[in-house]
Amino acid sequence: DQQVKQNSPSLSVQEGRISILNCDYTNSMFDYFLWYKKYPAEGPTFLISISSIKDKNEDGRFTVFLNKSAKHLSLHIVPSQPGDSAVYFCAASAGGTSGSRLTFGEGTQLTVNP
């Protein structure tokens, strides 16, 4: 049962344009969401997060949007840079009810072309 799903295995965009990565979840108990970025043969690094009490969080070029009614979140990167090329994972937590276990999506490989 895949509770967090990233339906696009890959995404390719031109440098300077917007990258939009999508994530859907099924568990209505999830109340905290995170995005991680991962380069090959390295551990994921934290990018940005959002609590369910918000619908948007922004940090520089990165913005995460949360639509609770649709159980959908997205990560926008503007403008995209070649160094952004990596695998992006979304993750969700049900907080105290789960002992803070993060459930991850399958990941989306983003390629930013110069």
Added chain:
Amino acid sequence: DGGITQSPKYLFRKEGQNVTLSCEQNLNHDAMYWYRQDPGQGLRLIYYSQIVNDFQKGDIAEGYSVSREKKESFPLTVTSAQKNPTAFYLCASRDTGTGNEKLFFGSGTQLSVL
């Protein structure tokens, strides 16, 4: 520099052999986690520990064992009962005192079967 150290970076296992993956952190984090990454499947939780001398099974604990004798260390043993051990293994930790769900990851260990 504070961080999480995983060793070795590459490990080979012979059939019927147990192997142990090391994870050490100097972040003074209480909680530690082991995830497994397979291509196209995202990160799946194997075991986690919220405090010294206590740990819980994750979603795919069969064929694995852990110990948490020290706060800084959370080794994972891949036993001969794990029939498909080839994967990228990631250790993570979290500061439970902040109420923050963010995980910090090590750089991973690639385990392959000979």
